Amino acid sequence: MIVLDILTWLLVSAGGVFCVIGAVGMLRMPDFFTRMHAASVIDTLGAGLIIVGLILQSGFTLASLKLIILGLLIFFTSPTASHALANAALARGAEPLLADDEGEPSSSPR
Amino acid sequence: MSPYRSISVIATLFLFWVVMSGYFTPFLLTMGLVSAGAVLWFAHRMDVMDHEGHPIHLGKNAFTYWPWLLKEIVKSAWDVSRIIVSPALPISPTMVRVKTTQKTPVGQVTYANSITLTPGTISVAISGDEILVHALTREGAQGVADGDMDRRVTAFEGLS
Numbered sequence: 121m122i123v124l125d126i127l128t129w130l131l132v133s134a135g136g137v138f139c140v141i142g143a144v145g146m147l148r149m150p151d152f153f154t155r156m157h158a159a160s161v162i163d164t165l166g167a168g169l170i171i172v173g174l175i176l177q178s179g180f181t182l183a184s185l186k187l188i189i190l191g192l193l194i195f196f197t198s199p200t201a202s203h204a205l206a207n208a209a210l211a212r213g214a215e216p217l218l219a220d221d222e223g224e225p226s227s228s229p230r
Numbered sequence: 231m232s233p234y235r236s237i238s239v240i241a242t243l244f245l246f247w248v249v250m251s252g253y254f255t256p257f258l259l260t261m262g263l264v265s266a267g268a269v270l271w272f273a274h275r276m277d278v279m280d281h282e283g284h285p286i287h288l289g290k291n292a293f294t295y296w297p298w299l300l301k302e303i304v305k306s307a308w309d310v311s312r313i314i315v316s317p318a319l320p321i322s323p324t325m326v327r328v329k330t331t332q333k334t335p336v337g338q339v340t341y342a343n344s345i346t347l348t349p350g351t352i353s354v355a356i357s358g359d360e361i362l363v364h365a366l367t368r369e370g371a372q373g374v375a376d377g378d379m380d381r382r383v384t385a386f387e388g389l390s
Contacts, residue, residue, distance in 0.1 A: 141314050142311075144314060144315070145310070145313075148314060148319060150321075153323065153364045154321060154366060156352055157351075157352065158310065160346070160349040160350075161310050161314070165303070165311070168303075186249060186250070189246070189249065195347070196343075199342075199343040199347040200343065203346050203353055206346075206353075207355055210354050210355060210362075217323055219321070219322035219324060
């Protein structure tokens with residue numbers, strides 16, 4: 121069981137690291153839409169790795185099935201929520217910061 | 231409504247109930263089955279139990295599409311993470327319109343959700359057969375415009 125413990129340890133730690141990276145990204149990114157990209161690292165790799173790590177700990181039990189259902193819930197709802205958020209932002213006139221041809225981010229002309 | 235779909239709905243609901251409850255006494259199992267039956271009846275009366283509400287026909291294709299999608303998610307999440315931790319923050323945010331080739335709303339939603347689920351690209355708006363995509367980098371936008379995912383979702387949809 122020590123192998124499983126080490127694997128869980130690695131997976132959960134890696135998931136935590138990706139959550140922190142996503143959070144740092146949300147602070148570093150310049151505008152609304154680019155911040156959403158940083159946040160999507162959290163609910164894909166971050167949450168995913170943590171759930172897989174916890175499934176290894178609980179083995180073949182109901183808890184594992186619940187964790188799988190939790191994963192599926194995130195898998196289906198997070199893109200829907202992200203899309204709704206981005207769509208609402210655009211509809212209400214949030215201007216995405218777009219890169220010009222030199223590759224530097226600059227404000228977009230409407 | 232096919233009886234096959236009803237059986238699948240009731241089985242899914244009951245399985246979900248069992249997993250959530252974790253009790254296996256005959257009384258509670260019967261209650262669960264009755265609840266699943268009641269929900270099936272409600273869903274039938276509300277007419278929401280069609281190919282969109284319970285798309286069982288996509289079941290077998292999911293086993294080939296989801297692993298590929300998972301691989302793409304991990305790859306692009308890694309790319310976005312590298313961009314975030316890089317001191318220069320090498321982003322080039324881009325908006326692109328991409329054509330979709332899916333025939334059904336379920337297929338289009340699958341494609342739009344797949345784009346959003348992949349870090350670095352978000353589907354912002356859908357109109358007709360076009361999706362407006364916001365990408366974190368120019369390469370990411372190019373990747374969506376290449377249409378590999380579009381072709382795979384259309385294959386997943388399994389009509390053409």
